[in-house]
Amino acid sequence: MSKSNSLEHTDVVFSVRFPNVDETLDQDKEWCWLTLGDERRRVRFHDYNEVYQVPGLYEKIFYEMLKCNSPEVVCRLLDGELKKAGFDARKLNVLDVGAGNGMVGERLKFMGVSELVGIDIIKEAKMAAERDRPDVYKDYFAEDLTDLNPETHQALETEPFNCLTTVAALGFGDIPPRAFTQAYNYIASPGWCAFNIKESFLSEGNDDTGFCKLIRKMSREGVLEILAQERYQHRIAIDGAPLHYIAIAAKKLKDIPKEWLPEFE
Ligand SMILES: C[S@@+](CC[C@H](N)C(=O)[O-])C[C@H]1O[C@@H](n2cnc3c(N)ncnc32)[C@H](O)[C@@H]1O
Incomplete structure (x- = not known):
């Protein structure tokens, strides 16, 4: 599944795209492309320190895109x-x-x-x-x-x-x-x-x-x-x-x- 999503949360605008993967990655290996302004980088989901630094990113990945409840x-x-x-x-x-x-x-x-x-x-x-x-x-x-x-x-x-x-x-x-x-x-x-x-x-x-x-x-x-x-x-x-x-x-x-x-x- 390839998914792209963008979100404006407070004053930070970013977008997230999941990579196309052939097989289910281990949970602690999953990652996404994060575009923040002009910068695009890979973020591993379990690198929480990186995820929490962008307001709304944690909610976007886990709760909105991956339906965590x-x-x-x-x-x-x-x-x-x-x-x-x-x-x-x-x-x-x-x-x-x-x-x-x-x-x-x-x-x-x-x-x-x-x-x-x-x-x-x-x-x-x-x-x-x-x-x-x-x-x-x-x-x-x-x-x-x-x-x-x-x-x-x-x-x-x-x-x-x-x-x-x-x-x-x-x-x-x-x-x-x-x-x-x-x-x-x-x-x-x-x-x-x-x-x-x-x-x-x-x-x-x-x-x-x-x-x-x-x-x-x-x-x-x-x-x-x-x-x-x-x-x-x-x-x-x-x-x-x-x-x-x-x-x-x-x-x-x-x-x-x-x-x-x-x-x-
Ligand atoms: C998936 S997040 C869950 C956060 C929150 N409980 C939720 O449900 O949204 C896992 C959290 O556990 C924290 N964590 C990992 N190892 C830990 C440890 N040894 N002691 C305390 N927190 C830890 C991580 O930093 C991360 O914030």
């Missing part, structure tokens, strides 16, 4: 479980991990959540969230969860989080089990947790991210109770092929023991 699906699943439990979304204090430019935070706000903190490993994500969705997060840290500076750790430790969200950010060399564990353990027990992950990363034999084993063990050992799970089309690939993910809404029951970590790395 993961923030909506994951937040809807969470909202459904909150309603079943009679828990008011306004009482959530959420740590949104791999928050990017705030698409998930925006959805959570729409659900009624008012207390939200974002964290992402790249500074361009924080800058984009502050630029594009300045009212979503009360705080946003651009840091690596596996190597936090002591003040950030202190701030996260003291914040009474009762919900973790992480959307389109597990696996693919993005958030590893160690970073997920660090974030998970900032959430109170009992608490809430909602995330998604590529379907193949949840099937044994196909998972080199460690998440398949980690999530199964969390469930088996009473660390996490899966309340709802849904297989859905996360987005399409640039050749139009569907990419399926699993969305999960769960209850956090207790912390992940740090001693488990070597098993998942």
